[in-house]
Amino acid sequence: MKKFVSIKDIPSLPEWVEEAINIKKQPLAHKELGANKTIGLLFFNPSLRTRLSTQKAARNLGMDVIVMNFNKEGWALEFEDGSVMNASTSEHIKEGAAVISQYCDIVAVRAFASLEDKEKDEAETVLNSFVKHASVPVVNMESATAHPLQALADAITLEEQKKVQKPKVVLSWAPHPKALPHAVANSFVEMIKMTEAEFVITHPQGYELDPEITQGVDIEYDQEKAFENADFIYTKNWSSYTDYGKILNTEANWTVTGEKMKLTNQGAFMHCLPVRRNVVVSDEVLDEGNSLVLEQANNRTYAAQLVLKKILENADS
Amino acid sequence: MKKFVSIKDIPSLPEWVEEAINIKKQPLAHKELGANKTIGLLFFNPSLRTRLSTQKAARNLGMDVIVMNFNKEGWALEFEDGSVMNASTSEHIKEGAAVISQYCDIVAVRAFASLEDKEKDEAETVLNSFVKHASVPVVNMESATAHPLQALADAITLEEQKKVQKPKVVLSWAPHPKALPHAVANSFVEMIKMTEAEFVITHPQGYELDPEITQGVDIEYDQEKAFENADFIYTKNWSSYTDYGKILNTEANWTVTGEKMKLTNQGAFMHCLPVRRNVVVSDEVLDEGNSLVLEQANNRTYAAQLVLKKILENADS
Amino acid sequence: MKKFVSIKDIPSLPEWVEEAINIKKQPLAHKELGANKTIGLLFFNPSLRTRLSTQKAARNLGMDVIVMNFNKEGWALEFEDGSVMNASTSEHIKEGAAVISQYCDIVAVRAFASLEDKEKDEAETVLNSFVKHASVPVVNMESATAHPLQALADAITLEEQKKVQKPKVVLSWAPHPKALPHAVANSFVEMIKMTEAEFVITHPQGYELDPEITQGVDIEYDQEKAFENADFIYTKNWSSYTDYGKILNTEANWTVTGEKMKLTNQGAFMHCLPVRRNVVVSDEVLDEGNSLVLEQANNRTYAAQLVLKKILENADS
Numbered sequence: 004m005k006k007f008v009s010i011k012d013i014p015s016l017p018e019w020v021e022e023a024i025n026i027k028k029q030p031l032a033h034k035e036l037g038a039n040k041t042i043g044l045l046f047f048n049p050s051l052r053t054r055l056s057t058q059k060a061a062r063n064l065g066m067d068v069i070v071m072n073f074n075k076e077g078w079a080l081e082f083e084d085g086s087v088m089n090a091s092t093s094e095h096i097k098e099g100a101a102v103i104s105q106y107c108d109i110v111a112v113r114a115f116a117s118l119e120d121k122e123k124d125e126a127e128t129v130l131n132s133f134v135k136h137a138s139v140p141v142v143n144m145e146s147a148t149a150h151p152l153q154a155l156a157d158a159i160t161l162e163e164q165k166k167v168q169k170p171k172v173v174l175s176w177a178p179h180p181k182a183l184p185h186a187v188a189n190s191f192v193e194m195i196k197m198t199e200a201e202f203v204i205t206h207p208q209g210y211e212l213d214p215e216i217t218q219g220v221d222i223e224y225d226q227e228k229a230f231e232n233a234d235f236i237y238t239k240n241w242s243s244y245t246d247y248g249k250i251l252n253t254e255a256n257w258t259v260t261g262e263k264m265k266l267t268n269q270g271a272f273m274h275c276l277p278v279r280r281n282v283v284v285s286d287e288v289l290d291e292g293n294s295l296v297l298e299q300a301n302n303r304t305y306a307a308q309l310v311l312k313k314i315l316e317n318a319d320s
Numbered sequence: 321m322k323k324f325v326s327i328k329d330i331p332s333l334p335e336w337v338e339e340a341i342n343i344k345k346q347p348l349a350h351k352e353l354g355a356n357k358t359i360g361l362l363f364f365n366p367s368l369r370t371r372l373s374t375q376k377a378a379r380n381l382g383m384d385v386i387v388m389n390f391n392k393e394g395w396a397l398e399f400e401d402g403s404v405m406n407a408s409t410s411e412h413i414k415e416g417a418a419v420i421s422q423y424c425d426i427v428a429v430r431a432f433a434s435l436e437d438k439e440k441d442e443a444e445t446v447l448n449s450f451v452k453h454a455s456v457p458v459v460n461m462e463s464a465t466a467h468p469l470q471a472l473a474d475a476i477t478l479e480e481q482k483k484v485q486k487p488k489v490v491l492s493w494a495p496h497p498k499a500l501p502h503a504v505a506n507s508f509v510e511m512i513k514m515t516e517a518e519f520v521i522t523h524p525q526g527y528e529l530d531p532e533i534t535q536g537v538d539i540e541y542d543q544e545k546a547f548e549n550a551d552f553i554y555t556k557n558w559s560s561y562t563d564y565g566k567i568l569n570t571e572a573n574w575t576v577t578g579e580k581m582k583l584t585n586q587g588a589f590m591h592c593l594p595v596r597r598n599v600v601v602s603d604e605v606l607d608e609g610n611s612l613v614l615e616q617a618n619n620r621t622y623a624a625q626l627v628l629k630k631i632l633e634n635a636d637s
Numbered sequence: 638m639k640k641f642v643s644i645k646d647i648p649s650l651p652e653w654v655e656e657a658i659n660i661k662k663q664p665l666a667h668k669e670l671g672a673n674k675t676i677g678l679l680f681f682n683p684s685l686r687t688r689l690s691t692q693k694a695a696r697n698l699g700m701d702v703i704v705m706n707f708n709k710e711g712w713a714l715e716f717e718d719g720s721v722m723n724a725s726t727s728e729h730i731k732e733g734a735a736v737i738s739q740y741c742d743i744v745a746v747r748a749f750a751s752l753e754d755k756e757k758d759e760a761e762t763v764l765n766s767f768v769k770h771a772s773v774p775v776v777n778m779e780s781a782t783a784h785p786l787q788a789l790a791d792a793i794t795l796e797e798q799k800k801v802q803k804p805k806v807v808l809s810w811a812p813h814p815k816a817l818p819h820a821v822a823n824s825f826v827e828m829i830k831m832t833e834a835e836f837v838i839t840h841p842q843g844y845e846l847d848p849e850i851t852q853g854v855d856i857e858y859d860q861e862k863a864f865e866n867a868d869f870i871y872t873k874n875w876s877s878y879t880d881y882g883k884i885l886n887t888e889a890n891w892t893v894t895g896e897k898m899k900l901t902n903q904g905a906f907m908h909c910l911p912v913r914r915n916v917v918v919s920d921e922v923l924d925e926g927n928s929l930v931l932e933q934a935n936n937r938t939y940a941a942q943l944v945l946k947k948i949l950e951n952a953d954s
Contacts, residue, residue, distance in 0.1 A: 031356055039665055041693060051394045051411070055386055055423040059358060062384050067696050069689055072393060076706060077685045078911065087915040089814045094685070094911030097923070102910065102934040106689040180406045276419065277395065277411030281404040289414070300419040348673055368711045368728070372703055372740040376675060379701050389710060497723045593736065594712065594728030598721040606731070617736040 004313040006134055008127075008143040010151040010190050016197040019155065019309060020162045026312070027159075027305045030063045036315045037066030043107035044070045044144070047114040047129060052276060052303050053144045053152065057111060060307035064315065069107065082128050096129075100136035109140050109314055116147035116184035118248030124148060124184075140314045142307075145186055148213075153275050154190035155306035158198070160299045161235065164271060169199045170234035171268070175226060176206030177257050177283040179240035182250050187275050188241050189216050196220070205229035207254035212244055226257055230266040235295075237273040238284055261287040271295045321630040323451055325444075325460040327468040327507050333514040336472065337479045340619070340626045344476075347380045347625065353632045354383030360424035361387045361461065364431040364446060369593060369620050370461045370469065374428060377624035381632065386424065399445045413446075417453035426457050426631055433464035433501035435565030441465060441501075457631045459624075462503055465530075470592050470616075471507035472623035475515070477616045478552060481588060486516045487551035488585070492543060493523030494574050494600040496557035499567050504592050505558050506533050513537070522546035524571035529561055543574055547583040552612075554590040555601055578604040588612045638947040640768055642761075642777040644785040644824050650831040653789065654796045657936070657943040661793075664697045664942065670949045671700030677741035678704045678778065681748040681763060686910060686937050687778045687786065691745060694941035698949065703741065716762045730763075734770035743774050743948055750781035750818035752882030758782060758818075774948045776941075779820055782847075787909050787933075788824035789940035792832065794933045795869060798905060803833045804868035805902070809860060810840030811891050811917040813874035816884050821909050822875050823850050830854070839863035841888035846878055860891055864900040869929075871907040872918055895921040905929045 006012065013019050026032070042061045046054065054070070061068045071077065080099050081092035088095065103110055114129035124147040134141045143151055161172070172195055174188065193216060195202045203221045204212070211222070223229040230236060238259050243249045258281070264270060271293045272284065278296065280286055288294060323329065330336050343349070359378045363371065371387070378385050388394065397416050398409035405412065420427055431446035441464040451458045460468055478489070489512055491505065510533060512519045520538045521529070528539070540546040547553060555576050560566045575598070581587060588610045589601065595613065597603055605611060640646065647653050660666070676695045680688065688704070695702050705711065714733050715726035722729065737744055748763035758781040768775045777785055795806070806829055808822065827850060829836045837855045838846070845856070857863040864870060872893050877883045892915070898904060905927045906918065912930065914920055922928060 034356075039668075041696065043689065046393070049394050051388075051416070052419060054388065054393065055360065055420065058386050059423045062358065069692050071685075071688065075392070075709070076680070076688065077683050081914070085915070085920060088913035089916050093913065095914050097914075098910055098912065098930060098934075099685070101931050102686060103689065105931065105935040106693045106938060276415055278415065279405035279410065280398070280412050280414075281402070282406050286402060296415060297418050297422065300415075301422040304423060351673075363710070366711050368705075368733070369736060371705065371710065372677065372737065375703050376740045379675065392709070593732055595732065596722035596727065597715070597729050597731075598719070599723050603719060613732060614735050614739065617732075618739040621740060 004140070004317045006141045007151060007310045007314070008130060008134060008141060008146070009149050010154045010193045012151070013155070016158055016194065020158050023159045023305045023309045024163065026308050030308065033312055034063065034065045036312060037061065037064035040108040040315065041067040041069060041106065042109040042111060042311065043103055044068065044111045045113070046072045047074060050113055050144070052300050053113060056303035057144060057307045059304050060311055063308050064311055066311070082132050096132040097136050100133050101138060104138040107139060109142060109311065110137050111142035111144045113144035114146055116186065118182055118184060118242060121247040142310060147184065148186055148189055150186040150190045152303065152306050152310065153187055154194035155310070156299055156302035157191060157237070157273065158194050159302040159306060160273065160295055161198070164295060164298070165234065167234065169201055171232055172200040172202050172235045172237060173229050173233040174204045174237045174239065175229065175259060176210050177238045177240050177259055178255055179279060179283060182242035182248050183240050185212055185241045185244060188212055188239050191237060192216050192220060203229050207251070207257065209243055209245065209251045209253060210241065212241070227263060227266055230263055233267040233270045235271050235273055236264065236267060239275065240283060258282060259284040259288055261285060261292060264288055264292055269293065273299060276300055321457065321634045323458045324468060324627045324631070325447055325451060325458060325463070326466050327471045327510045329468070330472070333475060333511070336626060337475050340476045340622045341480065343625050343629070344622045350629055351380065351382045353629060354378065354381035357425040357632065358384040358386060358423065359426045359428060359628065360420055361385065361428045362430070363389050364391060367430055367461070369617050370430060373620035374461060374624045376621050377628055380625050381628055383628070399449050413449040414453050417450045418455060421455040424456060426459060426628065427454050428459040428461045430461035431463055433503065435499055435501060435559060438564040459627060464501065465503055465506055467503040467507045469620065469623050469627065470504055471511035473616055473619035474508060474554070474590065475511050476619040476623060477590065477612055478515070481612060481615070482551065484551065486518055488549055489517040489519050489552045489554060490546050490550040491521045491554045491556065492546065492576060493527050494555045494557050494576055495572055496596060496600060499559035499565050500557050502529055502558045502561060505529055505556050508554060509533050509537060520546050524568070524574065526560055526562065526568045526570060527558065529558070544580060544583055547580055550584040550587045552588050552590055553581065553584060556592065557600060575599060576601040576605055578602060578609060581605055581609055586610065590616060593617055638774065638951045640775050641785060641944045641948070642764055642768060642775060642780070643783050644788045644827045646785070647789070650792060650828070653943060654792050657793045657939045658797065660942050660946070661939045667946055668697065668699045670946060671695065671698035674742040674949065675701040675703060675740065676743045676745060676945065677737055678702065678745045679747070680706045681708060684747055684778070686934050687747060690937035691778060691941045693938050694945055697942050698945055700945065716766050730766040731770050734767050735772060738772040741773060743776060743945065744771050745776040745778045747778035748780055750820065752816055752818060752876060755881040776944060781818065782820055782823055784820040784824045786937065786940050786944065787821055788828035789944070790933055790936040791825060791871070791907065792828050793936040793940060794907065794929055795832070798929060798932070799868065801868065803835055805866055806834040806836050806869045806871060807863050807867040808838045808871045808873065809863065809893060810844050811872045811874050811893055812889055813913060813917060816876040816882050817874050819846055819875045819878060822846055822873050825871060826850050826854060837863050841885070841891065843877055843879065843885045843887060844875065846875070861897060861900055864897055867901040867904045869905050869907055870898065870901060873909065874917060892916060893918040893922055895919060895926060898922055898926055903927065907933060910934055
């Protein structure tokens with residue numbers, strides 16, 4: 004595997020999920036694989052789960068880890084070709100990515116959406132520039148439009164937790180005080196489409212995701228109706244895609260509550276975290292309900308470890 | 321040992337001090353104990369000695385180390401139960417601590433006093449929330465009211481340096497331009513009460529520490545009188561406890577000087593560092609006197625290493 | 638070797654370059670040398686190449702690495718002797734350096750020039766204070782007036798790339814929107830003077846470097862004339878030394894272009910990076926020309942590794 008930037012980079016999701024579950028049983032079984040190899044974790048944005056789980060995954064494989072908070076510990080990078088760099092950017096990605104590739108065997112990058120310039124976000128300027136100019140494999144630790152490590156962890160969790168072969172999975176929008184990117188929702192949709200699940204997305208009107216991604220997926224604007232008989236409620240806020248990056252303030256009563264969860268088939272609650280309690284979801288769902296959020300977070304380690312393992316194995320072959 | 325949040329968590333201080341001194345002689349003797357274990361160091365406040373010595377201690381035990389400057393590299397945590405999280409906090413400690421526990425075998429936390437809300441500080445909101453919601457042992461790297469790793473290092477230093485069985489130890493307040501917490505002083509008092517030392521606290525009126533902590537301890541408002549025949553002068557500034565977090569500006573001439581040290585029994589000067597020269601203590605005491613500040617800092621490694629060793633041993637049993 | 642603060646600390650540059658080239662062939666050959674040793678990387682300024690390559694070098698030697706962004710993760714240090722520390726500095730370098738020396742076997746420091754106080758910059762206050770007060774070897778990761786790790790990497794690159802025994806090397810000033818230090822240029826000049834190269838410095842009038850450093854070196858104010866028959870064009874901006882730290886704005890047309898490179902003897906372009914494209918050098922030189930910037934950056938690892946190896950070997954003897 005030469006890069007992991009999208010959930011679509013996974014050749015066979017069921018096989019990968021099975022392998023990840025095996026890694027989880029014996030996380031140190033491939034401790035020699037990454038010996039004397041270095042992963043560089045480059046953060047352009049804050050991170051908790053990704054920061055820690057990816058380090059843990061790398062160490063489980065025996066890799067050395069270098070963490071760099073790019074904008075704070077380094078300087079601003081230039082991503083535009085041909086620009087006259089007499090302003091705020093100090094180094095072009097052409098040099099930056101190529102240089103880092105000489106010190107690291109794998110480069111992992113977190114670079115969120117701006118939510119201001121749709122075209123630029125969809126072009127995945129930062130991530131794709133690293134892919135283009137790095138000479139080593141690049142891993143997406145959440146980019147403008149995708150969070151495939153999260154989606155892979157979610158696939159593992161769904162496989163571990165499902166009680167029927169073809170569960171009903173609902174992706175439900177929920178309110179949030181800040182405008183959030185579409186990355187987690189996008190990758191979740193793409194991942195679910197690779198599974199056998201019955202899948203429904205529910206959100207207020209105006210919060211439609213990128214139609215290219217949701218093509219063929221049922222959309223139900225009535226949240227309660229969508230919840231009926233669901234086995235899994237995957238909740239996430241995102242800002243408007245059409246009115247790009249905006250909060251529409253149309254629906255406040257979309258918080259996932261214990262009452263709504265009762266409509267499901269004793270369904271489980273999922274969220275990628277961090278989650279705003281009593282805004283996105285009420286306390287009772289997390290504290291007393293059938294919540295999988297910790298299992299999801301735990302599986303981040305094994306999702307990352309599988310991705311790194313695949314890359315290291317390829318490097319050896 | 322399931323946690324180390326207070327010096328009172330030490331079952332027998334003399335035995336621990338003896339063991340720490342043995343670790344200091346052979347710091348790599350237990351290099352296998354922490355193999356494939358990870359400690360997460362979570363900083364909500366700046367740190368030099370604690371940051372470096374705890375990393376060194378963990379590596380001496382073969383542990384992997386993940387450092388996270390929480391507020392800068394992550395986001396603000398919510399600590400209040402039941403709050404509607406529609407403001408500045410992005411993740412509840414319930415999720416935060418539980419998630420981190422899945423990536424780390426031990427979690428160490430530094431979270432200073434606010435010095436604004438006495439009740440909140442005394443409740444040790446941040447530290448205790450980690451203890452409550454983490455599923456792995458928690459180590460206190462200085463909390464609102466306690467700094468037990470420092471106190472343990474001080475106990476080691478006192479044991480190494482004392483010339484008589486029952487030395488006279490004086491804890492002396494000293495001036496400082498900023499309002500400082502009571503954590504170091506509190507833990508030092510609690511530690512000394514576990515030893516055989518003759519103990520006196522001296523400070524200007526109005527700087528009384530928490531009476532629950534100083535119960536039974538002699539307080540002498542005349543600094544020079546307190547210094548007479550002392551074997552150790554442990555100096556530290558703290559803000560008012562009664563007039564919580566305030567600098568009272570009543571006494572400027574409390575700087576520890578060479579002249580004052582002459583009143584002692586050729587006593588040694590101690591301070592946890594960082595120390596403001598010529599404010600807390602004059603240059604001559606540090607440069608020409610009988611100063612133990614570097615020995616204290618050095619013992620931070622072995623104090624931390626002993627605590628981590630106790631936790632790791634317990635985890636194995 | 639007890640310290641590496643200047644390129645002049647290298648006893649024999651040709652021998653060191655040869656050894657570095659051997660290390661590059663087998664970077665893991667001395668993996669045991671640094672076992673159970675710790676290097677502390679202390680950054681007072683941003684860093685990318687130095688940050689990553691020095692970590693990589695240390696790990697290649699089996700060392701543990703502790704990184705600290707001093708001002709952000711710790712507090713401000715005091716460097717003046719005898720000062721009354723009642724203002725913004727919280728810890729004196731006397732304690733700071735001595736304490737860090739107890740946790741680390743080698744201390745590496747990055748502390749740029751202020752470009753405001755020439756005397757202070759030339760005194761190398763930060764670096765020299767660490768050398769004076771640390772009890773372990775100190776490595777210069779770029780100080781106010783010197784960047785010897787870069788110069789050593791450049792010496793390696795020149796040796797690898799030169800086609801004649803005595804190449805013509807030109808150090809050319811280039812424009813930059815920000816006032817930059819003289820450190821890289823200084824160390825490059827000092828390094829080249831240790832080699833057999835024919836050496837010319839070219840810059841606009843007013844940008845003369847420290848005359849003590851350039852003593853005996855040809856200076857040519859006509860950039861194009863200087864480029865004639867050159868084998869290597871080493872480009873770097875620096876602010877005025879005479880009118881200390883100022884940008885004189887006298888010459889905008891000093892950008893290194895493909896056209897100018899044609900004047901050389903099919904010469905190679907060198908720069909320490911980060912480089913501002915189309916200000917310092919035009920795109921075509923980096924993208925289509927004979928550019929060595931990535932080779933230079935790659936050699937940073939082996940320059941650092943050689944320095945650390947020399948220090949570790951000395952520590953053992």
